[in-house]
Amino acid sequence: MATRWQHVLGTGLLGLGLLAAGSWVQGWVPDDEDDPGAAPHLRRGAVGDALDLRTATVTVDEVLGSTRVEEFGSELVSPGVWVVVRYTVVASEENTAITFAEMRDDEGRVWGLEGRNSNDCVDSPPGLAAHCTVYVEVPPDALPTLRVRLARLSRDTRFDAVAEVDLGLTRADAATFAAAPTYVVPTATLGDEPS
Amino acid sequence: MPPREPTSPVATLRAHPWLTSAVAGVAVVLVVVTALGGWARSTPEGAVSVAAGTPVEATPFRIRLDEAAATFVHDGRDAEPGLAFVVVEGRLELEAPESVGFTTVTGAITADLTSTYDQFGSPTEEPEAEVTVTADGSTLLGIGPGLVYDVQVTFVVDEASVPERLTVTLLQHARRASALDGELGWFDATPVARVALDVAPLPATRPEPEGF
Amino acid sequence: MRWRWLLVLPVALALVLVASASRLQVFWWPEQLHDVTAGRQGEPLEVSDVWEDGDGDDRRRDLTVTLVEVRPATEVEGFDGPEPLAPVAGSAVWEVVLRFEVEPEVPLAGCNVSLVDSRGREAEAGGATLGEASIPGADCEPEGRTGPQYDGSRIEGDRPRPPSYDVSVLVVTADDGEPDRVRLWWEAPDVAEISLSAS
Numbered sequence: 001m002a003t004r005w006q007h008v009l010g011t012g013l014l015g016l017g018l019l020a021a022g023s024w025v026q027g028w029v030p031d032d033e034d035d036p037g038a039a040p041h042l043r044r045g046a047v048g049d050a051l052d053l054r055t056a057t058v059t060v061d062e063v064l065g066s067t068r069v070e071e072f073g074s075e076l077v078s079p080g081v082w083v084v085v086r087y088t089v090v091a092s093e094e095n096t097a098i099t100f101a102e103m104r105d106d107e108g109r110v111w112g113l114e115g116r117n118s119n120d121c122v123d124s125p126p127g128l129a130a131h132c133t134v135y136v137e138v139p140p141d142a143l144p145t146l147r148v149r150l151a152r153l154s155r156d157t158r159f160d161a162v163a164e165v166d167l168g169l170t171r172a173d174a175a176t177f178a179a180a181p182t183y184v185v186p187t188a189t190l191g192d193e194p195s
Numbered sequence: 196m197p198p199r200e201p202t203s204p205v206a207t208l209r210a211h212p213w214l215t216s217a218v219a220g221v222a223v224v225l226v227v228v229t230a231l232g233g234w235a236r237s238t239p240e241g242a243v244s245v246a247a248g249t250p251v252e253a254t255p256f257r258i259r260l261d262e263a264a265a266t267f268v269h270d271g272r273d274a275e276p277g278l279a280f281v282v283v284e285g286r287l288e289l290e291a292p293e294s295v296g297f298t299t300v301t302g303a304i305t306a307d308l309t310s311t312y313d314q315f316g317s318p319t320e321e322p323e324a325e326v327t328v329t330a331d332g333s334t335l336l337g338i339g340p341g342l343v344y345d346v347q348v349t350f351v352v353d354e355a356s357v358p359e360r361l362t363v364t365l366l367q368h369a370r371r372a373s374a375l376d377g378e379l380g381w382f383d384a385t386p387v388a389r390v391a392l393d394v395a396p397l398p399a400t401r402p403e404p405e406g407f
Numbered sequence: 408m409r410w411r412w413l414l415v416l417p418v419a420l421a422l423v424l425v426a427s428a429s430r431l432q433v434f435w436w437p438e439q440l441h442d443v444t445a446g447r448q449g450e451p452l453e454v455s456d457v458w459e460d461g462d463g464d465d466r467r468r469d470l471t472v473t474l475v476e477v478r479p480a481t482e483v484e485g486f487d488g489p490e491p492l493a494p495v496a497g498s499a500v501w502e503v504v505l506r507f508e509v510e511p512e513v514p515l516a517g518c519n520v521s522l523v524d525s526r527g528r529e530a531e532a533g534g535a536t537l538g539e540a541s542i543p544g545a546d547c548e549p550e551g552r553t554g555p556q557y558d559g560s561r562i563e564g565d566r567p568r569p570p571s572y573d574v575s576v577l578v579v580t581a582d583d584g585e586p587d588r589v590r591l592w593w594e595a596p597d598v599a600e601i602s603l604s605a606s
Contacts, residue, residue, distance in 0.1 A: 005212035012220055020227070077330040080342045095531045110293040114337025116328075117294075122535065126528035127581025128498050139341030190537050190579065192497035 038158035040151065045165050053161040056096045056124065058150050060165045061131075061194065062086040065143075065177030069135055071185040076116050078137040081177045084185070085148050085167070086194065089130045095123040099154040100162070101134040106145035111136045113154070122188040131194040133185055140174035143167075242364060242386035251388040253303050253365040255291035255381060256338075260284075260348070260365075264395035265357040267402060269349055270332035275316045279357055279397055281308065283348040287326065287338065291370075291381075294339040299368060299381045300326055304348055307362045312351040325349045357397055363390045440590070440598035448474045448604045451508070456597045458514075461558055470509035474601040477503050477522070477586050480577050483540050495538040499582040502575045503532070503589055507547065511568045514555050518547035519592050520576045523600075524584035532578040545576045547591075 043051040050059045064084045068077050076082070089098050101119040103111045113119055113136075121132035138146065146169055151162040186194075208215045228234065245251055250259040261284045267273065269280040289295060304324045311322040326335045329345040338344070348363070365388045368381035446452030451473045460466050480502040482489040492500055501522055509515065521531040532545040548554065549572050553565045580586075592598040 003212065005216050009216045009219065012216070013223070016223065016227070074333065075331055076333050077328070078342070079330075079344050093527070094529050095533065108292050109340040111339040112294040112337075114294040114296045115335060115339060116333055116337075117339070123531075123533060125498075125530035125578075125580050126524075127583055128530075128579065137339065137342060142341060187536075190498060190535060191495040 040157045040160050040162040042149075042162050042164045045163065047165060047168055049165070051163040051165070053152065053163055055093065055152055055161075056089050056091045056098070058087060058089055058098060058163045060085055060087045060148065060150075060163075060167075063167045063169065064180070064183060065169075065173065066180040066183040067178055068182040069185055070182050071118065071120075075182060076137075078116075080137050080139040081143070081174060082135050082137050082183065083143070083146065083167070083169075083177075084133060084135045084183055085165075086131065086133050086186075087150065088194070089121065089124045089132060090128070091124040091126045091130075093126055095125050096152055097121045097123045097130065098132060098150050098152060100149070100151040100157055101136070101154075102149045103136045103138060103142075104147050104149065105138075105142040107142075109142060111138055111142075118185075120185065120188050122190065124190065128190055129192060130188060130190050131186075132188045135183075135185060140178070143169040143174050143177075144171055242389050245388050245390055247390055247392050249390070250286075251365050251390070252290070252367070253387050254367040254369075255289055255295060255299070256303055257288045257290055258303065258365050259286040260363055260390045260392065261286075262395070263361050263363075263392040265397045267397065269347075270327060273402075274351065274354075277354055278312060278316065278351055279354045281306075281350045281352055281357060281361065281394060283361070283363060283392065284329070285346055285348060286343060287335070287346045288343045289338045289340050292340050294337055295381060296337040300335060300338060302368065302381075302384045303366050305364050305366065306350055307364070308350055308352050308356070308358065310353040310356050314351065316351070322350050354397070358394055359396070361392045361394050363392065364388070365390065436596075438595045440592055440595055442596040442598065444597070444599045446472075446474070446599065446601040448476075448601060451506075452599060452601060454591075454597075454599045456593055458557070458594050468509075468513045468515075470507060470513065470515070472508075472591060472599060472601075473506040474589055474603070475504040475506050475573060477501055477589065477603055480575075483542060483577065485540075490540065492540055493538050497582055498537060499580050499584070500537065500542065501578045501580060501586060503578060504573055504575050505547070505589075505591070506571070506573045508571045511554055511570055514557050515547045515568075515593075516553070516556055517593060518545055519590075520545040520547075520578065521590045522578045522580060522586050523588045523590060524580065525587045526584065528581075528584060529590070530578055530580040530584075532576050535579050537579055542577050542579055547574055547576075549574060 043053060045051045047060045047063060050057050065081050067081055068075055069082045098121045101113055117136040119134040122130050124130035146167045147164050148167060149162050149164050151157050151160055153160060248259065248261050250257050263281060263283045266280050266282055269282055274280055301324050306322045308322045311319050313319050313323050314325055327333060327347050328335055329347050335344065335346060364386045366384040367387040369383045370379060371382055373380050444452060444454050451471045453471050455467060455469050457465050457467055480492055480500040482491050503520060521529045523529045534544040535542045548568055551565055552568045553562050554568045555561055586603055588600055588602040590598055590600050
């Protein structure tokens with residue numbers, strides 16, 4: 001027969017054990033950053049693929065790069081390399097523009113529109129193409145696995161359709177971009193022909 | 196009376212069950228806490244003094260400040276009458292995997308200057324740093340990972356209160372969810388290093404502003 | 408007997424869904440244009456529109472609008488007067504002519520006009536650059552003659568608005584659509600929808 005103090009000791013040890021197990025499990029529980037239910041719906045493709053984002057169709061037309069870009073008359077020099085993505089938006093039902101843009105690599109690094117990076121897009125009336133440009137500075141070692149994500153609403157991409165395009169760049173492109181002249185960023189235009 | 200038998204240790208333990216359990220419990224707690232490293236400091240040490248040119252880990256940045264100078268002209272802009280610029284040259288890099296914005300960048304750097312102004316000439320309580328890229332003068336309103344920038348950190352002060360020696364405080368942020376909307380961000384800036392710099396003095400005369 | 412409680416479960420689930428949908432009703436529904444006043448081209452349409460003033464009170468404005476015509480636009484206001492519109496591949500620019508009959512003191516600033524085509528696609532009139540031309544946004548008041556703003560102030564230098572006038576609103580659309588109706592609104596949920604007569 002266990003005496004009373006043995007009961008207490010046993011309970012105490014069990015309690016400690018449960019606390020320890022609970023703390024260990026806590027590390028495995030998703031934290032606030034994970035909201036898998038609200039994750040955006042990624043539509044993956046390559047350069048040239050028309051990706052259906054429900055409210056618009058987005059196609060990445062061209063990927064260029066340089067260490068210098070120029071917009072509004074001033075030149076921006078990057079310690080890494082500027083990756084310039086030209087893309088087309090065609091809205092389906094209402095005037096729509098792409099305002100969310102992000103570049104990611106396989107190391108988990110994300111370059112957003114903070115800093116000197118910029119997305120230049122205008123509203124596309126349904127059926128009429130808008131030609132837009134996004135430029136982001138990244139380190140040259142990110143180029144081989146670099147992808148761009150584009151979506152309609154910059155402040156909230158939860159549950160939304162987001163285009164993810166593999167930019168198809170290689171290590172050799174880093175050298176090409178480093179040697180390229182200053183890229184003058186075109187303003188966004190409407191119409192079948194890009195400027 | 197027969198001699199009492201010597202009491203064995205076990206019997207002693209049995210005789211004082213509550214005391215024994217308490218001691219055993221405390222011993223277990225001590226062992227477990229030590230094993231899990233619970234004795235480490237929970238609050239970081241205060242800011243350390245570093246020499247100019249030393250890279251500092253000010254989470255999420257790595258910042259190195261090299262030298263400071265006072266000037267009337269910065270990036271083609273003339274200081275307002277009565278004001279001057281204090282420009283610190285250095286290097287800035289983001290160590291976190293995701294881009295950070297303007298408030299985090301400016302929240303990482305402050306200085307011990309008095310009578311400071313913002314970029315537009317309005318007086319400010321706290322010195323406001325403007326971080327620009329040395330190569331082209333553009334303002335760094337945010338920074339992405341993997342890029343190392345040569346920067347100039349500029350403060351606007353009264354011409355009369357330009358110091359000879361400047362102490363720049365570098366602050367580190369903690370990554371946590373915002374109390375307002377639950378979004379993850381960099382908050383709770385705390386000083387982590389102080390860099391003392393000699394400030395090269397102002398030129399003797401203020402140059403004439405460029406003609407219109 | 409205990410299994411009967413299971414019957415409560417679907418009811419409870421339904422209640423949960425309805426209760427959590429309150430966000431839709433409070434935040435989303437009032438922003439949708441669902442209070443439609445319908446009309447036909449050429450017929451004066453009486454529109455009674457509710458707007459919220461600076462103090463948060465609801466005010467009502469009454470106006471009569473007639474859709475005169477929707478025709479391809481040929482010119483746009485440039486720096487030095489009207490300039491011909493150069494066509495841009497894939498696009499069409501429509502001129503929506505509206506006739507307003509409304510008291511001069513009724514505020515009409517900040518109107519929205521859109522053109523809905525036969526496929527249900529809605530192109531909104533907003534400022535845009537098309538080729539070399541700068542297409543202005545929707546303005547339901549004639550140039551230089553405006554009524555009061557919503558805070559009671561007036562635009563300096565503008566004369567009072569006439570009680571009856573025509574305005575043209577330019578809308579940029581794709582070139583493969585047939586305009587079917589015109590929508591006119593200020594604040595959600597009130598909207599006037601005028602169908603074009605078959606040409």
